[in-house]
Amino acid sequence: xxxxxxxxxxxxxxxxxxxxxxxxxxxxxxxxxxxxxxxxxxxxxxxxxxxxxxxxxxxxxxxxxxxxxxxxxxxxxxxxxxxxxxxxxxxxxxxxxxxxxxxxxxxxxxxxxxxxxxxxxxxxxxxxxxxxxxxxxxxxxxxxxxxxxxxxxxxxxxxxxxxxxxxxxxxxxxxxxxxxxxxxxxxxxxxxxxxxxxxxxxxxxxxxxxxxxxxxxxxxxxxxxxxxxxxxxxxxxxxxxxxxxxxxxxxxxxxxxxx
Ligand SMILES: [Mg+2]
Numbered sequence: 001x002x003x004x005x006x007x008x009x010x011x012x013x014x015x016x017x018x019x020x021x022x023x024x025x026x027x028x029x030x031x032x033x034x035x036x037x038x039x040x041x042x043x044x045x046x047x048x049x050x051x052x053x054x055x056x057x058x059x060x061x062x063x064x065x066x067x068x069x070x071x072x073x074x075x076x077x078x079x080x081x082x083x084x085x086x087x088x089x090x091x092x093x094x095x096x097x098x099x100x101x102x103x104x105x106x107x108x109x110x111x112x113x114x115x116x117x118x119x120x121x122x123x124x125x126x127x128x129x130x131x132x133x134x135x136x137x138x139x140x141x142x143x144x145x146x147x148x149x150x151x152x153x154x155x156x157x158x159x160x161x162x163x164x165x166x167x168x169x170x171x172x173x174x175x176x177x178x179x180x181x182x183x184x185x186x187x188x189x190x191x192x193x194x195x196x197x198x199x200x201x202x203x204x205x206x207x208x209x210x211x212x213x214x215x216x217x218x219x220x221x222x223x224x225x226x227x228x229x230x231x232x233x234x235x236x237x238x239x240x241x242x243x244x245x246x247x248x249x250x251x252x253x254x255x256x257x258x259x
Pocket of ligand 1: 035
C-alpha cells in the first residue's frame with residue numbers, strides 16, 4: 001500500500017489541468033475576502049442611522065450617553081441576534097425603551113423600524129480598487145467571500161455588487177474564529193496554510209486566520225466598529241497590512257516568491 005502511494009499521487013497530479021497544476025505547486029492557492037468595509041462600504045450606514053437614533057431621543061440624554069447605552073445593548077445581544085442590521089434595529093428599540101423609562105412613543109419605534117429597513121436597502125458602494133483587484137485574482141486563485149451578518153442582506157449586497165460571479169464560493173457565517181477559517185479553507189481550498197484572508201477587521205478577519213495557520217492581510221477602513229478592535233498581531237510572520245486593495249496583487253506576488 002505504502003509503495004503505491006507516490007505513484008497514485010503522481011497520477012492524480014498529472015490528471016490535473018495546467019492551471020490546477022500551477023495552483024498545486026504554489027504555496028498560496030486560496031484567498032478569502034471579507035465583504036463589509038473591505039469590498040464595499042458598510043459601517044458608515046450604521047453610523048448615520050445611529051446619529052438619527054440619537055436625535056430621536058435627544059430629550060432623554062446626550063449623544064454620548066445614548067450611544068454608550070446602544071453599544072451596551074449591542075454587546076449584550078450579539079450572542080442572541082448575531083451580527084447585522086436586524087440585531088442592530090432590535091438593540092435600538094431596546095435602548096429607546098431603556099432611556100425613556102418605558103415611555104417611548106410608538107411613533108418613535110416606527111421611526112426606528114423604518115431606519116432599519118432603510119439600512120437594509122442602502123445602495124452598494126464599492127471601495128477603491130475592490131473590483132479590479134478581485135477581477136485580477138479570479139482564475140489564478142480560488143476566491144472565497146467570507147462574511148458575517150444577516151443572510152438576506154449579505155446575499156442582496158453581493159448580488160447588487162456584481163462581484164458574485166468572480167468568487168468560487170460564498171460563506172455567510174455567524175462568527176469568524178480560527179475554526180471557521182480552518183473549516184472554510186479546507187472545504188474550498190488546500191487548507192489554511194495555503195490560504196490568505198483579507199479584511200478590515202483585525203479581530204474577525206486577520207487574527208483568527210493567522211491562528212488557523214493562514215495569512216492575515218489587514219486593509220484598514222477609517223470606520224471600524226469598536227467591537228472589532230484588537231491589537232495588531234505585529235509579531236506574526238504571516239501578518240501584513242496594506243493601504244487599500246490595489247496593493248494586494250503586488251503583496252501576493254512578493255509572498256509567493258518567498259516559497
Ligand atoms: Mg468587514
